[in-house]
Amino acid sequence: MSEExxxxxxxxxxxxRAIVNTVRTTLGPRGRDKMMxxxxxxxxxxxxGATILREIEAGHPAxxxxxxxxxxxxxxxxxxxxxxxxxxxQMLADSENLFSKGVHPSLVCDGYNKAARMAVEYLDENLxxxxxxxxxxxxxxxxxxxxxxxxxxxxxSRLCVDAVKxxxxxxxxxxxxxxxxxxxxxHLFRGVVVNRDYAIEMDIPVESNVVLLMSGLExxxxxxxxxxxxxxxxxxxxxxxxxxQTLTQKxxxxxxxxxxxxxxxxxxxxxxxxxxxxxxxxxxxxxxIQESIMRSLSSAIGIRVSHSxxxxxxxxxxxxxxxxxxxxxxxxxxxxxESTQSTLIIRGASHTTLDEVERGFDDALGVVSLVMNxxxxxxxxxxxxxxxxxxxxxxxxxxxxxxxxxxxxxxxTLEIIPATIGEVAGHTPLNCVFSLRNAIAEGMYTFGPDxxxxxxxxxxxxxxxxxxxxxxxxxxxxxxxxxxxxLKIDDIVVKRGEQ
Ligand code: ADP
Ligand code: MG
Numbered sequence: 001m002s003e004e005x006x007x008x009x010x011x012x013x014x015x016x017r018a019i020v021n022t023v024r025t026t027l028g029p030r031g032r033d034k035m036m037x038x039x040x041x042x043x044x045x046x047x048x049g050a051t052i053l054r055e056i057e058a059g060h061p062a063x064x065x066x067x068x069x070x071x072x073x074x075x076x077x078x079x080x081x082x083x084x085x086x087x088x089x090q091m092l093a094d095s096e097n098l099f100s101k102g103v104h105p106s107l108v109c110d111g112y113n114k115a116a117r118m119a120v121e122y123l124d125e126n127l128x129x130x131x132x133x134x135x136x137x138x139x140x141x142x143x144x145x146x147x148x149x150x151x152x153x154x155x156x157s158r159l160c161v162d163a164v165k166x167x168x169x170x171x172x173x174x175x176x177x178x179x180x181x182x183x184x185x186x187h188l189f190r191g192v193v194v195n196r197d198y199a200i201e202m203d204i205p206v207e208s209n210v211v212l213l214m215s216g217l218e219x220x221x222x223x224x225x226x227x228x229x230x231x232x233x234x235x236x237x238x239x240x241x242x243x244x245q246t247l248t249q250k251x252x253x254x255x256x257x258x259x260x261x262x263x264x265x266x267x268x269x270x271x272x273x274x275x276x277x278x279x280x281x282x283x284x285x286x287x288x289i290q291e292s293i294m295r296s297l298s299s300a301i302g303i304r305v306s307h308s309x310x311x312x313x314x315x316x317x318x319x320x321x322x323x324x325x326x327x328x329x330x331x332x333x334x335x336x337x338e339s340t341q342s343t344l345i346i347r348g349a350s351h352t353t354l355d356e357v358e359r360g361f362d363d364a365l366g367v368v369s370l371v372m373n374x375x376x377x378x379x380x381x382x383x384x385x386x387x388x389x390x391x392x393x394x395x396x397x398x399x400x401x402x403x404x405x406x407x408x409x410x411x412x413t414l415e416i417i418p419a420t421i422g423e424v425a426g427h428t429p430l431n432c433v434f435s436l437r438n439a440i441a442e443g444m445y446t447f448g449p450d451x452x453x454x455x456x457x458x459x460x461x462x463x464x465x466x467x468x469x470x471x472x473x474x475x476x477x478x479x480x481x482x483x484x485x486x487l488k489i490d491d492i493v494v495k496r497g498e499q
Contacts, residue, residue, distance in 0.1 A: 001214070006056040008489060008490060009487065009489070009490065010096070010100075010361070011060070011062075011471075012060075012061075012062035012486050012489055013092045013093070013096060013486065014093070015060035015061075015062045015063045016060075016062040016063055016065065016089065016092055016144075016378075016482075016486060017065045017092060017093060018063065019053070019056065019058060019063040019066045019067065019085070019089075019090045019091070019092075019127050020085050020086060020089025020133070021127070022034070022052060022053075022056065022066045023052050023053060023082050023085055023086070024042055024044050024046070024082075024086055024089070024420060024443075025031040025050045025418045025424055026047045026049055026052065026082055026424075027049075027082045027083065027086055027158050027379035027421055027424055028146060028381075028382075028420065028421035028424050028425065028451065029146035029150075029421075029425070029451050030133060030146060030421075030424045030426070030451050031047050031082070031144040031146050031424055032424070033045050033046060033047045033467075034046060034047070034277060036052065036055050036056075043351060043352070044098075044350055044352065045177055045353075045356060045357065046267075046355075046356055047146060047147055048080075048082075048147075048354070048356070048359045048360075048363075049070060049072070049081040049082030049084075049085060049202070050070045050074040050081035051070065051359060052423075053067045053071075053085065054067070054071070054223050055067070055072075060178070062489075064086055065482050065486060066085055066088060066089075066270040066278050067486060068482075068483060069084055069085065069088060069478040069481070069482045070082075070084060070085050072262060072474075072478055073474055073475065073478055076470070076474055077366065077367075077370065077468065077470050077471045077474050078170065078362060078363055078366020078367060078369075078370070078428065079143050079350060079363040079366055079367050079467075079471055080471035080472070080474065080475050081459070081469075082166070083113070083417055083471070083472075084474070084475040084479055086416060086420055087143070087385075087414070087416060087417065087475055087476065087479035088415065088478070088482050088483055089100055089465065089477055090413045090416035090468065091112065091334070091410070091413045091480065091482055092264075092484040092486060094409045094412055095108050095409070095487060098405060098409055101405070102236055103152050103402050103405055103406065104402075105487045105488070106399075106434065106488070106492075107402045107406065108409075108470060108487060109404065109484040109487050109488060110403060110406070110417075110445070111402065111403040111404075111405065111406020111407055111408055111409075111410070112410055112480050112483060113480060113484060114399070114406075114407065115406065115407045115480075116410070116476055116477060116480040117390055117393060117421050118391075118395060118407070119391075119410070119414070119476050120473050120476060120477065121390045122390060122391045123222070123312075123378070123384065123391075123469060123472060123476075124469065125470075126391075127379075127384055127387055127388070127445065128376035128377065128378050128469040129376055129377065129378075130288065130376055130377075131371050131375075131376065131377045131413075131466070135371065135377055135466055136161045136368055136371055136372060137157045137158065137366055137458065138157075138375060138465070138466045138467060139367050139369075139463040139466055140156065140157035140160045140161060140364040140365075140367065140369050141153050141157045141464065142363045142367075142464075142465050142466060142467050143360075143363040143366075143367045143467070143490060144156060144157070144360045144363065144364050144381050145331070146350075147358045147359075147363075148183075148353055148357050148360060149181065149360035149361065149364070150181065150188075150358055150432050150433055152183045152184050155183075155184055155186065156183075156186070156360070156364060157249060157364065158431050159186060159187070159344060160344075160361065160365050160368050161366040161372075162188050162342075162403055163188050163342060163344045163365060164365055164368045164369045164372055165372070166188070166190070166235065166340055166341075166342040166426070167192055167223040167340055167341075167342060168302075168340060169369050169373065170362075170366045170368070170369030171369075172340070173204060173342070173343075173344055173365055174192070174193070174296065174341075174342070174343040174344065175343070175344045175346060175358065175361060175365075176193050176195075176330075176344070176345055176346065176405065177345075177346035177347070177348065177358050178323075178325040178326065178328075178341055178345065178346070178347055178356050179326060179348065179350060179351055179354050179358065180325070180326075180347065181347035181348070181441055182347060183346075183347060183348050183357065184346075185333070185346075185347040186344070186345060186346045186347050187332075187345050188342055188343070188344055188345070189317075189332060189342060189343045189344075189345050190333065190334060190341070190342050191203065191300050191334035191341060191342070191343065192293060192296040192297050192300045192341050192343060193330050193331070193332055193333070193345070194293055194329070194331040194333060194335045195286070195293075195328070195330055196223060196286050196288065196289055196329075197286070197328075197329035197330075197489075198263075198284040198285065198286055198322075198323070198332070199270060199275050199285045199286065199287050200276075200284065200285070202279060202284050203329035204262075204263060204284050204320060204322075204448060206319055206320060207317060207318075207319055207322060207327070208261070208262045208263055208305075208315050208317070208318065208319075208320055209258055209260065209261075209262035209315040209316065209318075209484065210262055210263045210264070210265060210297075210301060210315060210317075210318055210320075210333075210489065211254060211258060211263075211264050211265070211312060211313070211315045212252075212258050212265050212266075212298055212301070212303060212304075212305045212306065212308070213265065213266045213305070213306055213311070213312065214262060214266075214267050214291070214294055214305040214306060214307045215267060215268050215307055215308060216266050216267065216268025216269045216270055216287065217247060217250055217251060217254070217266065217267065217269075217270040217271055217273075217274040218247070218268070218269055218271045218274075219247040221247065221269065223332070234448075234473060240369055241269045242371075243308060246283075247273070247274060248277075249309075249496050250309040251274045251277050253309050253311070253312065254278065254283065255277070255281045255283060256314050257312060257314065258281075258282075259294060260282070260284025260369040261283055262282075262283055262284075262315060263283065264278065264283055264284070264285045264286070265286045265287075265297060266285065266286070266287045266288070266289065266290065266292065266399055267288070267289055267290075267291055268287070269287055269288060269296050270285050270287045270289070273311065274343070283303075286331065294479060294493055296341050297333060298339050299338045299339050299340065300318070300333060300334065300335040300337075301318050301333070301335035301336075301337070302316055302336070302337035303315075303316045309468065312458055316335070316336070317336055318335045319333070319334040319336075320332070320333050320334075320338060340394070343467045344361065346358060346361060346363075348389075365489050367467060367468050367471070370468040370470055370471075371468050375468045375470055376467055376469045377466045377467060377468060377469060377470075378446075378466065378467060378468075378469045378472055379446035379448070379459075379465065379466055380448065380460050380462040380465040381418065381421060381448025381449060381451075381458075381460040381465045381469040382415075382417035382419070382420075382421050382422075382448050382449070383416025383418065383445065383446050383448040383460045383461075384416050384472050385414040385415060385416075385418060385472070386415055386417075386433070386436040386447075386491045387418040387439060387445040387446075387447070388411075388414055388476075389411040389412070389414040389415050390411070390437065390440045391463055392407055392410060392411040392414075393408060393411045395407070396408045396411070414434070414476075415433045418432060418433065418436055418448050418449055419432055421448065421449050421451070422449030422451075424449075425449060425451040425454070426454045427454055427455050428455060431455050432449050432457070434447075434453070435456075435457045436448070436457060436472045437446075439457060444459070446459050446460050446461040447459055447460065447484055448460045448465070455463045
């Protein structure tokens with residue numbers, strides 16, 4: 001009988017912890033980077049837990065469960081993925097101690113669930129607080145500390161706050177990165193960047209009128225999609241002529257909307273003959289634009305996107321600047337109306353660093369968005385976990401039976417976050433934990449490891465290390481969920497593969 005069959009619980013715990021160990025040392029501002037290389041020799045260098053876990057080929061189901069919670073954390077909170085898996089790894093390790101003392105796995109699960117509820121309640125009611133304007137910048141800075149972006153943290157945090165403010169939500173911020181230049185050249189462009197060029201190159205004045213068409217200008221296409229029954233050649237010719245005429249008419253309508261020239265943006269194709277006619281009339285065409293960009297253009301310029309020529313909206317003025325990056329031409333379009341459209345233009349040295357820079361921006365934009373949309377904040381650096389741990393230890397004696405042990409064990413687990421942030425920065429982890437416990441006993445709840453001075457602690461709130469409370473809440477809930485799920489498995493059965 002295989003080891004897994006004999007002892008599935010321990011084999012699951014071992015596999016899950018092995019995965020956790022690959023990301024452990026990336027935690028915190030002194031976190032190390034990982035270089036991941038695939039069989040083809042392609043490398044990525046990252047410090048981002050979720051990215052590392054996504055790239056790892058995990059064969060063991062328990063390892064996959066750990067990878068899944070990192071994805072959940074990322075999709076809900078944008079950040080905090082390493083913390084979540086490190087917490088889960090430690091919770092699993094600590095549960096083994098409880099088993100060795102004779103506590104049954106199901107009692108461990110009950111105790112952990114109760115502890116998680118108590119933890120979250122204390123977190124929400126006692127540790128979190130309303131952010132002020134400056135905290136938005138601090139939250140962004142905390143998210144990028146230790147990442148490539150930290151070298152330009154003032155600029156980056158300001159950009160992230162401005163970008164989310166303009167768009168309202170991180171998911172609505174358009175991000176574009178161009179290799180070359182310096183990180184400090186990154187900026188927020190108050191408009192839309194179209195990753196297409198004029199179909200026929202021509203000199204278009206920067207201030208031009210534009211028309212938006214959510215379809216194309218083609219005669220063939222119409223013939224392809226229309227089903228017409230014709231009985232003789234004459235009828236066929238008539239239909240053909242009508243289709244051709246329609247195209248000419250359509251093109252003329254567009255031209256009449258732009259009597260002094262301008263630009264036509266379309267979602268679909270524009271036939272060569274149409275391009276040529278429009279070109280002659282001083283109208284440039286930008287075709288095959290993604291629908292989402294067409295909508296962004298519409299909001300930036302302040303005109304509706306028309307689906308057909310018949311309901312074409314009048315042209316509107318805007319500013320168009322053509323720029324070349326890496327052999328590709330882009331059009332930077334700015335409307336004259338107030339709009340939420342803005343694009344974060346990220347500059348950075350090389351492709352490898354640029355990816356990491358983008359990931360950093362994603363985290364920072366995300367956390368700013370959480371806070372801007374009503375989220376409270378807490379002090380970072382693992383201080384919150386340490387404060388919750390102390391609270392649980394005070395409450396545990398009030399709980400009867402074996403569950404009390406599980407709650408105490410849960411408290412120990414939480415301290416792995418400040419301990420690891422400290423350890424990675426060169427502290428002795430236990431030393432760090434005891435200093436924090438002492439600080440908390442004296443009413444200093446917001447202290448965490450000082451990553452500048454070995455074995456010292458510092459007030460995280462005071463040095464501006466703050467993060468959304470959701471990050472900590474979700475990390476605790478996800479880690480508990482995956483741990484209890486793994487502890488409940490008492491057998492691994494190989495199932496038949498899909499045929
Ligand atoms: P995660 O994937 O969990 O976000 P990170 O490597 O980004 O992992 O580390 C996040 C942790 O580092 C958070 O607990 C955060 O509060 C902490 N942190 C950030 N900046 C500092 C700092 N200057 N000093 C101490 N801790 C910090
Ligand atoms: Mg982070």
